[in-house]
Amino acid sequence: MRLLIVVDELGIALVIEDVAMGAGFEIAGIAGNMSEALDLGAEADIAIIDVRLGDGLRGRRSPVHSFLNSDLGWCISP
Numbered sequence: 001m002r003l004l005i006v007v008d009e010l011g012i013a014l015v016i017e018d019v020a021m022g023a024g025f026e027i028a029g030i031a032g033n034m035s036e037a038l039d040l041g042a043e044a045d046i047a048i049i050d051v052r053l054g055d056g057l058r059g060r061r062s063p064v065h066s067f068l069n070s071d072l073g074w075c076i077s078p
Contacts, residue, residue, distance in 0.1 A: 002028040004044035006037040008053050016048060 003025040007013040013030045021027060028044035031037035033053060041047070 002026045002043060002045045004028045004037065004040055004047040005030045006034070006047055006053070007050040008032045009050075012050075020048075 003020050005013050005016050029040040031040050
């Protein structure tokens, strides 16, 4: 299963990547903001999303709203 990691703190993203690879996931990409995430979304089957991304998107433009309304499976990280 291909995993997209959407986290704006690189150190945290790399830890998630290491754990996910150890669990057998293929990493589709690491996105630091929602623009990158939406570009990479087609490459992934599931995503881990930081709901407090630093790009300031809120409401209907928030990370959660963007992915809940897509065909991509998702997991939300608080």
